[in-house]
Amino acid sequence: MKNQLIFALALLAFGFLAGCGSVQNAVVIQDDLYDAPAQASMPVKKKTKTNYLDFNDDSVLIEEEDGLAESSLEPNYLNSRSVYANSYQNGFNTGMNQGIFSSNPWYSNPYISYGTSFGARWNSPLTSWSMMDPYMMGLGAGFSYGMYGYSMSPFGMSSFGLSPFGYGSMMYGANPYYYDPFYRMGSMYNPYGFYGITNIYNYYGGLNSSYSTTSPYKSDPTLPSSIRGPREERMSNRYGGDNYNNTPRGNSNSYNVNGTNQPRVNSYNAPAYTAPEAAPTRRNSNYEYQSVPQQRNDSYTPPSSNYGNSSGGGSFGGGSSSGGGGGASRGPR
């Protein structure tokens, strides 16, 4: 509602400002959606070729601007490549053999790729910038594998949240270059190198898929490789042909109107506690435990004390025993 209000206010303000400027309505504003192009009132005279030294005609110069000069039948001596036919190749070879800055002419430098070669693509400012984009670092919902590593923080629901885990929505933020189809999501340009889910794969490059060695899942070379194959709707990640069948998927993701949510037992508020059976041992030993204390021996009776009890066999209570039978009586005289 707040957003709608802001939008309405902006609309009114904009309308007011536009209204103030309406005194200039006499000016024709072109809008190609409405306006058809203006047609030439008469056919444009076709250019005819003339000699270069005809100073009254500039068609050759126009040809040059249009990039058509080389098509002239007569040699155009303003075209340096025509005069020095081999200079470009010579310059290229010089640059290739002797170093980056030695090419002459400069444009023959083999290291200048005008952003179209493979090497230029890797080092292009767009690629470098996109990997350095702060929006790409640890934004969005973090995903922790730690103990109770919740991602329920308020930042986790927003793509601009600063997740300490570094995964998540690398694809969000105002970074359109991230979607460059020629952009390879390698980790080699990642200054931090902790994004594990960076597929290094070539566009239309076939099965050239691998994962970054900086992946937290792969940091231990002894770890088993992940399982390949289609997920079987969480039936098992283990790939096996017997999982393939065309059975209906049941009520998956459909609204279940049959759920009663009734308690399993009527007395769930006061469930009877029954001692559970001991869990069998299993391979996972990543747990903490306490030793079970030894069971008491029922035949053992603790010694009784007779403080204040005059009927006991002994008494620290006073003088002589009045009721006790036999035995020596101990006590102060």
Place this chain on the structure above:
Amino acid sequence: MGFGQIYSYSNLAKSFSTSYSTSSARMQAMGGVHSALGADISSIAGNPAGLGFYNRSEVALGIGSVNFQTQANYLGENSQAANSFVQIPSFGLILGGASELSSSNWRGSFGVGYSRQVLIAQPISLSGTNNRSSILDRFIEKANDKGATGQSLDQEYDARSNYADSPEAVAYQAYLINPNSKTLGAPFQRYESNLPLKQSGSLTNDGALSQWDISYGASYKSKLYVGIGLHFSKLNVSSTSYWEEQFIGANIVGGLVYQERLTTSGSGISATLGMIYKMNSNLRVAFSLQTPTYFDQMNERMDGALSPRVFGIPSFDAQGKPIVITKVGPVKLTPNEFSYQLTTPLKISGGAAYLIGKKALISLDVEYVNYPGMKVSSAELSPSDDLNFQNKYNGQTQKNFQAGVNIKAGTEIRLTPSFSLRGGVASFGNSYSATFDSIDRTILQFSGGIGYRKNQFYIDLTGYQRTGKDAFTPYTLKNTADYSSATLTLTQSQFLLGAGIYF
């Protein structure tokens, strides 16, 4: 994990293929109509014939502040989730036809641009008190169904990596489910299963399908306009699910947290053919066809982890002495990687626009999207496995989805030559078949905006809001009385600022 259901390949194909109005701020304000209008940056990714209307060159950019909201009702409790961010939905360059060709019958314009076609960012958050089931019951059913024993689940676990191959094996290694003490296998059971439990979950989506577009449109005698476009798509999506349970009044196991993450990336290519015909100076009709986008390699990776919360589980140590386990570390699901090929549906659009002089226009677009035509396959699999893979998921696609019909209508009123007021409405038809469920997932959109235009530049401001219904089932069980789904109300709103410069 029930969350995995929405990760089904047929559902992913639908998710990656569902595109709403993705045009410029000006066209978005008019409900997304653009096929019959032209002379807009939307023509690059939409109907390329519209490029033929350009009389000059233009560079344009759009910036949007988008907000996704989801209201969920699960087991009688309401929850809300939101996701907001700023994005660049489109930018582009149009090189208008050369003026010296104005005497020719043909003139044309070339456009190159970037556009975001699909935003996958709808979050889900839900919570409720469940008296009947736990997600552990799902794992128990899976273990029972495959005839697992404690020993067989043990064999799915690698102690060095702490990976287990299936969710039921993960639950077993987390000491949350146990085999029957007599059969040493099914039926598996969990502790204190009669207790109610507090469940809460969230699903976070981050990703988009964007594309680079290269298009050319030409006009013949300013009457017939034709165009062709080539689109290079890039997809990057990450979905993270989080599910927490707290057993109320428990003495043995207090709860658990189960998380899954699926990341998918891929590159695809498609083409568009389009035409616009001026019936007269006021009426123009349009037709365009967008081929299915073929993603030659969709790479995905699935991770998961289960963290139990333990009070005291009786067990034995290695020497057979009785112990009480007081804490169990998280157990991870073995990562799953896969690559497959995806073909998105064919789209056919038709439109008409009526211009009331140069004062106003109204326009209507109808779009047909053949969702049952979505296909997945995998060259990574053997031919027989690939055939089974296709039969299974393409069969699901044909069964669960129907062709969608999207209808958009919009208007623009030029209050002054510089100032325009726009509005529109759009309906994105339900693409789930009637046999899937009874929910009408039609998305309704209302939009409006203003524009200011001079001969050298323009600036547009647009706002729209979409609403729709959906449902989400965290997990399923054989007995439908034992689990519940969440009903969802989806909202997406965006404020768009578009600007362009003519040259």
